[in-house]
Amino acid sequence: MSANWQAPLRDMRFVMEDWLDAASWWREVPEWADLDAQMAQQVLEEAARFVAERIAPLNASGDLEGCRFEQGEVRTPSGFREAYADYVAAGWPTLALGTASGGQGLPQLLDVALQEMLAGANHAWLMSPGLTHGATVCLEAHGCARTKREWLPKVASGEWLTTMCLTEPQAGSDLALLRARALPDADGESYRIDGSKLFITGGAHDLTENIVHLVLARLPDAPAGTKGLSLFVVPAWLDDGRQGRSHNGVHCEGIEKKMGLKASPTCTMRFDEARGWLVGEPHRGLACLFVMMNAARLQVAMQGVGHAHSAWQRAHAYARERVQMRAVSAPAHAGSAPGGAAPIAFHPAMRRILMELRAIVEGERAIGYWIAHWLDIASHHTDSQARAQAHRIASLLTPVAKAFFTANGFAAASSALQVFGGYGYIHEYGVEQTLRDSRVSMLYEGTNEIQAIDLLIRKVLADEGAALGMLLEHVLAEARCCAAGEGAVQAAGVRLLALAQDVERVTRAIVQRHAADPETAYRVADDYLALIGWLLLAFAWARASRLAWAPEREGDGFYAQKRETARFFFDYPLAAFGHRLALVEAGCAAPLPHLAEVDFVH
Known part of the structure; x- marks a missing residue:
């Protein structure tokens, strides 16, 4: 009786075409002059088809199988590697990436819709490619010549995946307490990184041949506090030319046993004299990393919307099928069992839950897409003052969306579980997994x-x-x-x-x-x-x-x-x-x- 995931395409179109009228503004942007509502609809429909066919079916099986840590290697659940290869081959990582960097150059608005679909269909699978866009923007803006030449193209295309290595055992939200160290190498170009990081999503896996880590560490002359943090790009493997590749002193020491997202490896990482290259200026690593984190926070906000929609969709389908007791206001044709019992969707308590979920989901979708539209204006408007204003509004809205949407996503999953009664507590109905998987979105990315x-x-x-x-x-x-x-x-x-x-x-x-x-x-x-x-x-x-x-x-x-x-x-x-x-x-x-x-x- 569990529902198959379906994309909310009609409501997505309502937000983009009616609520935002985005295509009218796209026509004012030279790069998007040929992009209209019909073309955007085709992108959404193709994304929905891909997610429904390749990503959603792996959600429950991935949760049951989980990731495995074997002799220092991490294995993802069956089907994850193949699905990711198809995702890259179809060009989805480059949807909103600029054409100069090999991307398709489409609006962030369309990419945010894709992120919502992926989160609602299979949040654990999304975790690994979730940082690709933010990492690409960060490296484009602040990477050195070698970074842009050797690693950025593979990161941007999705051929290699990335991590964000901030947290240490003694330093969670307080990054001033970070202890990882970086010493200048003898070549005068690179640095040697030493230290441990934990809670690193995708720190090790079998989805790609290489993983590019973005690591916060301190140089020898670093001042105390967050003003002394520098950012380094540290590939897990280095190209040695004719000799092939060599391991770069990046080690996974284990994966966490978690409440949810069991199909996503959350790793403890050790950097042992790993070679890294400075990103941006010394001691200004946080400024570089905030470019990546701000992009990630809107994606996390849309995870909350995806969770709430998935929970509502399951609960709505179940409530229309499950027949229990007599409903006071059920129409005469609703009864389908002895004694005049009706589907529980007609009971006032259940109707209220379902309506609340719908109101929250559809309202948040409009606001989330509105933020993405502001980001598009901030990066593509021809007037500098309009760009600056759009950036300020998007910056103001992003923390609201991240916190408010994710809190509601978890609450929505809990309310939806209530519709199922005891069946909601059982894995096969799917909503208990949504409840577990959604909780972490209130914790990470700040x-x-x-x-x-x-x-x-x-x-x-x-x-x-x-x-x-x-x-x-x-x-x-x-x-x-x-x-x-x-x-x-x-x-x-x-x-x-x-x-x-x-x-x-x-x-x-x-x-x-x-x-x-x-x-x-x-x-x-x-x-x-x-x-x-x-x-x-x-x-x-x-x-x-x-x-x-x-x-x-x-x-x-x-x-x-x-x-x-x-x-x-x-x-x-x-x-x-x-x-x-x-x-x-x-x-x-x-x-x-x-x-x-x-x-x-x-």
Whole structure:
């Protein structure tokens, strides 16, 4: 009774064609002048076919088989290597890569849709190629001549995979504590890297012949703290010319036994005088790496959307099949069992869960694609001021999406499991794997708490709300447009306007309180990020409602569904905005107790 994964192509098209009207802007970009909605649809359909046929079928089997660590080598589950070879041969790693680097040069918007599909279909498989785009951008921007000549082309094409080696046992989110060392080599060009790293996704595997590691380490003259970190490109194997290749002192010492993503190898790595080449300037490794991490964080956000969609899809299919008890409001034809029992999809408790999942998934998809569209504007707009503004808005939205979407992805999987009852706890129905696999997205690429601090401290307070003001201008413009309408559209606009005003007011309160109590912003950051997340969903559904109520769409079942989901969102899930607002206000008013002040009784 478990559902096969299917791509949400109709809703993806709605977001790109109606909600964003992306093709209208693409025509203004010389490289995309020939790209229209029909061509984008063809790309999405081909991606959906590939993911459904080659990637999704390996999800459950890969989870059961897991990765194996044998005599220092890592073996991925059956079928993973072949599927990855097909993925590279089809050109999917180069979808949004610039044509100058051998890519197809398509918008980030299309690549984000692909990432959502892959995450929803088989998150563990996605983990290995997930860093390719970010690593390519990083090496293009900051790699030395040898890096760009010998390793970048193979990384960009997907022929070789990459890792991001940051974490050490004593240094998780606090990178200032890193101890890995880099000493200049005798050749005057390279360095010798020594140290251990853990939690390294794809540190060793059998998917590609070589793995290119991006490693943070300290040079001998490095100052203390994060300002003393340098970034190095360290291939697992080196080309020795006529003699073939030689091992480069990169060793996998084991793989972790994890809660989820069992088909993705999470490795402990040891670098033993491994040769590496500096990326960027000495002691400025974090600045280089942030290029890679920012790209990765939007991908992680879309993992949350993929998980939520997969969970909703499974729960929706099951609820329509599972017949239990009498439903109060079930239509007469719904009963299919003795005593008038009906599919559980007609029971109010189940209907509410399914509607909440749909509202969250479709709202987040719109916002996630909106961020990708801002990134496209930031890199391709002909006006420098427009590019700068787009970059600031995308930078502001990225930590919100990463934290809010992944938290909702895990919550959605848990809610979907509830629809299955006891069957949800069984592996064959698939939703328990989604629950396990989704949890890590709240932890890596900066924990969700780190994202909240980044948003409020570095993005809102640091520029005195300038970037937030740019965002709110778009929200308020939509609110006014909707408020000028009628009925449900007008009501959505009035509600959105009030929400935006609440955000403006509480942000001013945080600024004032933080001046007197520097812990204030840190205390309220998590709830403030969620508050912005709910505002964004309200923005997404206000616009969706306006589009769906257009007279020419009145007889279309898809838009009728959009209208109903929008109405439900403003009636039910959006109540969470008020809850988060109250918590932010409480955090501004009252400090947290220190542990020493709390009486622990053992």
